[in-house]
Amino acid sequence: MEFNLEDYPCEFCGKPSTNVVYAAFVCSNPECIEKARIERGGPGGHMKKKAEGKPIIPEELVPSIADNRDVGKKL
């Protein structure tokens, strides 16, 4: 499955994403990256969310992430 970041808009300004930080899609704008950091509660913020029993990633991304894991195993 092909995974193109640019198919996902930045969660803060709507431009095509170039990064995934703190489990959020963001563009290359440092302001958006900072917003993502704050929104997720900084490093470990997504784990806090997980501890609350909430999903940490959108369901439609799960297959992509599984693909990434497979790539990691090969390396």
Ligand SMILES: [Zn+2]
């Ligand atoms: Zn942005």
